[in-house]
Amino acid sequence: MSFGSLIILLTLDFRDPFCCKVVHPSPSLYSLLKFPGHERSLTQIKFNAEGDLLFSCSKDHVINVWYSHNGERLGTYDGNNGTVWTVDIDSESRFLVSGSADNTLRLWSVASGKCLYTWEFPTAVKRVAFNEDDTKVVCITEQRMGYQCAIRVFDINREGDGSDQSEEPEFFFNPIGSKATVCAFTLIPNIIITGHESGKVALFNVKTGEEIDNNERAHSDVVTDLQLSKDRTYCVTSSKDKIARIHDTKNLMVIKTYTTETPLNSAALAPTRPYVLLGGGQEAMNVTTTSMRQGKFETRFWHKVYEEEVGRVKGHFGPINTIAIHPAGTCYASGGEDGFVRVHHFDDSYFKAQPYGTVDIED
Template identity: 85%
Template sequence: MQYGPGCFLNNETAPVTYLPGKNGHERPLTQIKFNTAGDLLFSCSKDPVIDVWYSHNGERLGTYNGNNGAVWTVDVDSESRFLVSGSADNTLRLWSVASGKCLYTWEFPTAVRRVAFNEDNSKIVCITEQRMGYQCAIRVFEINREGDGTNQSEEPLYLFNPIGSKATVCAFTLTPNVIITGHESGKVALFNVETGQEIESNERAHSGKVTDLQLSKDRTYCITSSEDKLARIHDTKTLMVIKTYTTETPLNSAALAPTQPYVLLGGGQPADIVTRTSAREGKFETRFWHKVYEEEVGRVKGHFGPINTIAVHPAGTCFASGGEDGYIRLHHFDDSYFKAQPFGAIAAED
């Protein structure tokens, strides 16, 4: 992991970094996630290991071993008790955060591409791939939090196949048993998981694959990123597009800053042409946009390939990015970030 002080509102200077110990991941990052307290950062990649790091200094705390393929996705509950992961080995796994032990494994016909806990940690939702004659499926499992966590139900509480284009990302909304999904076609939709019915959809939310979906702290709105070079903020009840951020490069991830009026975007030229692309041409920076005015206000450089995933500390004190280059870069904001007022004084609302 590379770690260093973040530089903000400076488009030319890269952060100072150093490399503590050996790399945590040997292959491109797929997702990174802070816990609710913000003291831990979980990461997964196209190698079979999940890592956990201290967020204050970038030191690796431990690993979660047991997968037999690329780990596409992780999520951690609000108590930092359970971790859930989805992998290319067609498994969904429940882990003990403290011990690193795999508590339960669900097996499916195809790979698990996205997982997420609901607000009270009682359920998890997962998306499995459309492949080898199997349809894309969304499953919801009820998590038994009693005992040591090993006594889980093998069968899903709910199972359905989303209409039309396959789902790529998902999350629980504030409304009970309603999830928001992003799709390969660019559609954003709401589903009732009990019935499998599509409640609402915005077929033209994006014109390309939705690559990431992250919720606001209160789950009333979310931000999506897409291969169509756009990131958008949506109301999670109506799916109305509230804000749009237009870039000149495909986007792989988008995150909301919880204490400042900014959104963070990451992406870059596709990995298959990175070898023919310089860092300057590839747009491998984390880009900061003003949430309200929809204008870019800063960039942080450092990665040597596309940025695949971005996460912001729940308290807004730092952010992390994971790249195709196999590195996680952890940046702590300096005073200029909190004092900067590029468009005047506007208080951010959580």
């Protein structure tokens, strides 16, 4: 494992009622600004369950792990031979799973950085996720080269050092119609929720491969991200159609809608506070002809209940590809096309402000 630093920002640039005060970081934290997290654009970032570690993956084939409180890089997970599209961490911070463009799903030891097991497929792995008790992993493989999009579920053997795993999936099926782009286990055993290239959001029984419910009109363009609430009873999706929505994971009912003026790549739910964070921006291929402001490379804060935008945070020099929020809600991280990971810690005004009066959020 190698060592280095992460970019960590404590300065917020809100122009909304709940955070009018700027937090001035200490010089020692500002000195970390000179160290980018990756050599190429970020694809996904995730906090562990405790929030002390932040994992980031990128098109540079590398997975990094950082201390979230000070930006120190704890190490790297080397071994992939292509873009690492996706990562997830179990609730004990013992195992890490990753999916890559080298057509592999890999199981890693978080502590040692060792690759414990590798599953190989005909096409790239675009999304991975643990279930609630960390005993299963679901993964989506790409539709390409004559192969259909496939969803596989693997049992994770947690005995011993984790290197003794079954090569064959417990469940395997090809989703109906439009290919799946994102997925996660719901609260109901063996039921997953998926987002699709067509904009559809669906529920599948992984045992039978049956699509048990769907919302064909959840979005009008590709679903780019799907993140669950802490209790897995609802989720937020983002899409290239410039809209994010909160869905009930039992019946796919749309609960809330957040309409922006820019394509969205990621959406996250803030715990303890009534906010949804959205990130995106103009397509990367057009960025060189657009100013940072016109490209709309900002993290947007929307009120979860009232569906109104209440603040923005600038910083990235390209589209924001991924957003993650600390499990305790004390900070959030964003990863961009510019190759930087930025961690923003909230000041007291964020927690005390009530822009629309008292709204209690129970997670």
